[in-house]
Amino acid sequence: MAKQLTKDPFNIIITGVGGQGNVMASRVLANMLVGKGYQITIGETFGASQRGGSVMSHIRVSEKSSWSPQIPRGQADIVVALEPIDAIRVLITYGNPHCLVLTNTRAIYPVGVIAGELNYPGQDEIRKTLTDISAKAWFLDATEEALRLGNPILGNIIMIGATVGTDVLPVTRDDFKEVIARSMPKDKLEMNLIAFDRGVEKIKCQ
Amino acid sequence: MSILADRNEGAQVLLMGNEAIARGALEAGMGVAAGYPGTPSSEIIEGLSKVASELNLYVEWSVNEKVALEVAAAASFARLRSLCVMKQNGVNVASDFLLHLAGSGIRGGMVLVTCDDPGALSSVNEGESRHFAKMVEIPLLEPGDFQEAKDMTKWAFELSEELKTLVMLRSVTRTSHASGNVKLGKLPDAAKRAEFRYDGFILDLDTGIMISPPVTYKHGLQQARIARAREIFEDSPFNTYEGPEKPELLIVTSSACNLYSKEAISLLGLKDRVGLLKMGTTWPLPPKLLAKHLAATDKVLIVEEVIQFLEDNVKIIAAEKASAVGVKTFYGKNDGTIPAVGEMNPDIVIGALAKIMGVTYEAMPKDYEQKTQPLTFSMAPNRELTFCPGCPHRASFWNLHVALEKDGRKGFVCGDIGCYSMGLLPCGYNTMKTLHSMGSGTGIASGFGKLGQFGLDQPVLAICGDSTFFHAVMPALVNAVHHNANITLVVLDNSGTAMTGFQPHPGLTVSAMGESVPALDIAQICKAMGAKVEIKDPFALEETQATLNRLMEDTQGVKVLILRQLCGLSPEKKAKKRYEVSVDQAVCIGEGCGCNRLCTRVFRCPGLVWDEEAGKARIDEVICAGCGVCSFVCPSGAIRKQEVA
Known part of the structure; x- marks a missing residue:
């Protein structure tokens, strides 16, 4: 765990495709930070406008105050992507050479790709690009791991675990447990903790 | 337990702007809430409905916004505090009754919350509800952050009762659907009792009948209320100033633009040169407060979203007070410094501020920009909007x-x-x-x-x-x-x-x-x-x-x-597949089918994808919702469905 923020405000972007549990992941991570006494601002877009579209949550972490719910261009410190091309999409606007990126490797094809109108880049190309445009890039098979656990939606919790596993943020597994125990039915707690731990392990093994 | 009913006074919690508004209404002792769903407003009524029985509220989704406003007005006439919630275009629907309600006045504190959607993120218009407040002559408040969204809503009820008029509180998507720390206040315990009195003198606002005639008399009362609001707003703590005593440039702003402006000043390092006047009470504007800040500067930038409202009203005060405050140079929407369409963000304010102040700013290093910008086309194919799988x-x-x-x-x-x-x-x-x-x-x-x-x-x-x-x-x-x-x-x-x-x-x-x-x-x-x-x-x-x-x-x-047919995301259906769907790739003829890839090129379901390697269709089992509809689409019968036991 990091002792404190490396920057104020520290800027986190969680991105993915509508339906991947992006909003839930951002709430969980933000509540963990609120528990540590930080001032948090989350900016989100959701609703009908996001059906099948890219979804982004901007999380600002500060010791002092609220910040804009939209992060300015080029100001992301860490990007957590539930889908690989959305990691690239976010970095194009919000990235910089110091930005860290964690990405789930499972592709969700845009309809334009399915229809043959657009091209989806190959996995090697994605890895090369993300490594090239970030300070450090981690690649995780979070959806596959979630499927092994029995539910693909757990991919978002695996990614939260991985984010905590990087030791960049001043939060721990206990903070996760506390937040999840407050917001989830008891019977789901254990599975979420397992998913979280799998995420941490995936980072520690890299 | 819902955080909205949390009695842990003083606790720091993370609330969505809409939750903060709902909490503010509860802290004000509101008894009745009504609205019609519409993004970005829906979570307010939704949240209140979940604590209705616990806190003895009546909450309804009305058939439309006009009826919602009428239902909330009835509660106010019966001396309860009431809330009405809608998105921007809902105000158009409610506007006929709104005009008459402004005329008749109210009894119990009554607040109309409108959540506007600049940039039309979830709308087919970017309508501007602030103008209604001016048009029907009711006070307008705009929260500039999450704590204010709660505190201002609570205060809006007190203001409404003091002035005997409906108060409008306007939020935007980036306040309503953003979240931030909020310190909880006290939930009142007082029991609520409704009674509609109508047997007093006809013109007695507390005991007479609730009507908008005699029109010119009541209209005069309404204008007196606005005049009184103007005085009250001179000392409102929701109007704040940060910056030097004599700024080279004064930014006047409101709503979510407050946070964008603050960010821009901070990133450009202009704290000692630029002042930020954040207005929470945007109609009517308090003229003395404005005059004081206008007198301290020569240049004024107005930062707001959609059609210029604040800009025009500030300019009227500047003109009226010109002999005292001097002539100003204005920047805003009228001169094109700030775009007049679409939503704002910190980068737009940074651009405007950098230009006026003559400073340079690079959002990202040049070489990084050169490396990343072409990737939009090669590596980040656009995700067009589509119906959910199984829709x-x-x-x-x-x-x-x-x-x-x-x-x-x-x-x-x-x-x-x-x-x-x-x-x-x-x-x-x-x-x-x-x-x-x-x-x-x-x-x-x-x-x-x-x-x-x-x-x-x-x-x-x-x-x-x-x-x-x-x-x-x-x-x-x-x-x-x-x-x-x-x-x-x-x-x-x-x-x-x-x-x-x-x-x-x-x-x-x-x-x-x-x-x-x-x-x-x-x-x-x-x-x-x-x-x-x-x-x-x-x-x-x-x-x-x-x-x-x-x-x-x-x-x-x-x-x-x-x-x-039930929505694919409905609680009854969600994550339950009716069919296990698969593509028999031995039967799929791929591009040779002669159907022009009806399944993928035309039908376009995100769960039915094109397998580039095989040159055939394939089901993505993580995305597919199992509706089975695509099995009818394939002319070769290659898409199979099997009922899930």
């Missing part, structure tokens, strides 16, 4: 598309507001040809349906959802039946207000508070109006298509086809 609307539009093609007379669909608005996009096979406000598809179709005498011989269809049917389609349908318009109305009945999160509507048996209520039957209503009514399942493709073709050929009056 009944995809099946309904496929049926309409096929039936219209078969009919061959250039028939078309007039649409309105819902997820099904996407029927104008490729995901709806571009079937929808008009899109305006709630219910307007049916009204427009009613008009098209009378153009036969001028030679219009195309089949005319309208489409609406079940919630929209009750909201605004019924009067249009009455019009179409009464005038014998030759149209077919397709009602996409997915059993809930699906787009905004399954809020109940009059067609369902459960209310917002979870109570059993009588449901109104859409089919019976249409029959009673005199329309011919049929009901089908859109997943039964062939039957639905044949019905559509038959109805389009029937040239006598109004036909209604109700397509009934």
Whole structure:
């Protein structure tokens, strides 16, 4: 765990495709930070406008105050992507050479790709690009791991675990447990903790 | 337990702007809340409905915004504090009653919350509700962060009672749907008691009848209230200033633009040169406060979203006080420094500020920018909007598309507001040809349906959802039946207000508070109006298509086809597959099929993907919702479905 923020405000972007549990992941991570006494601002877009579209949550972490719910261009410190091309999409606007990126490797094809109108880049190309445009890039098979656990939606919790596993943020597994125990039915707690731990392990093994 | 009912006074919690507004209303002791769902406003009524029984509230999703305002007004007339919530275009719907309510005045504190959507992130307009406050002469408040969203809502009730007028609180998407730390206040324990008094002197506002006449007398009272609000606002703690005593440039802003401006000043390192005047009370503006800050600077930048409102009102004060404050140079929307359309963000303010102040700013290093910008085209293919996998609307539009093609007379669909608005996009096979406000598809179709005498011989269809049917389609349908318009109305009945999160509507048996209520039957209503009514399942493709073709050929009056199938995201259906769907790649002929890849190029479901390596279609089992509709689409029969036990 990091002792404190490396920057104020520290800027986190969680991105993915509508339906991947992006909003839930951002709430969980933000509540963990609120528990540590930080001032948090989350900016989100959701609703009908996001059906099948890219979804982004901007999380600002500060010791002092609220910040804009939209992060300015080029100001992301860490990007957590539930889908690989959305990691690239976010970095194009919000990235910089110091930005860290964690990405789930499972592709969700845009309809334009399915229809043959657009091209989806190959996995090697994605890895090369993300490594090239970030300070450090981690690649995780979070959806596959979630499927092994029995539910693909757990991919978002695996990614939260991985984010905590990087030791960049001043939060721990206990903070996760506390937040999840407050917001989830008891019977789901254990599975979420397992998913979280799998995420941490995936980072520690890299 | 809901955080809205948390009695842990002083606790720091993370609240969405909408939750903060709801909490503020609860801390004010509000008793009745009503609204109609619409992004970005829906979570306010939704959140209140969940704590209604615990806190002895009455909360309802009304049939539309006008009725919601009337329901909330009744509570106010009976001396309860009441809240009414809607999105920006809802104010248009409610505006007739709003005008008269401003005239009659209120009793219990009453607050109208409108959540505007600059940039139309979840709308088909970027309407501006602030102008209504000025037009009907009621005070307007705009929270600049999350704590304020709560505190200002609470205060709005007190202000409303002091002035005996409705108060409007305007939020925007980036406040309503953003979240931040909020320190909780006290929830009152006082019991609420309703009584409507009407036997006092006719002009007595507390005991007489509630009416807007005598009009000029009441109008005068309303203007006196606004004058009093102007005085109160001079000392409001919601108007704040940060910056040097004599700034080179004064930014005047409100709402979410407060945080964008603060960010821009910080990133450009202009704290010692630029002042930030954040206005929380934006109508009427307090002239003395404005004059004080205007006198301290020569240049003024107004940062706000959508149509200029703050800018015009600040300029009026600057003109009136010109002899005292001197001549100013104004920057804003009028001179093009700030765009007049779309939503704002920190980068737009940074750009404006850098230009005025003559400083340079690089958002990212040049070489990084050069490396990343071309990736938009090569590495980040756009995600166009589409219906969710398993969405009944995809099946309904496929049926309409096929039936219209078969009919061959250039028939078309007039649409309105819902997820099904996407029927104008490729995901709806571009079937929808008009899109305006709630219910307007049916009204427009009613008009098209009378153009036969001028030679219009195309089949005319309208489409609406079940919630929209009750909201605004019924009067249009009455019009179409009464005038014998030759149209077919397709009602996409997915059993809930699906787009905004399954809020109940009059067609369902459960209310917002979870109570059993009588449901109104859409089919019976249409029959009673005199329309011919049929009901089908859109997943039964062939039957639905044949019905559509038959109805389009029937040239006598109004036909209604109700397509009934639960939304794929409904709690009853979510994450439960009806079918296990698969593609038999031995049967799929790929590009050689001659169908032009009907399954992927035309049908366009995110769960049915193209396997580049195999050159054949494939199901993505993580995305597929198991509706089985695509099995009817493949001419080779390669898409198989098997009922899940």
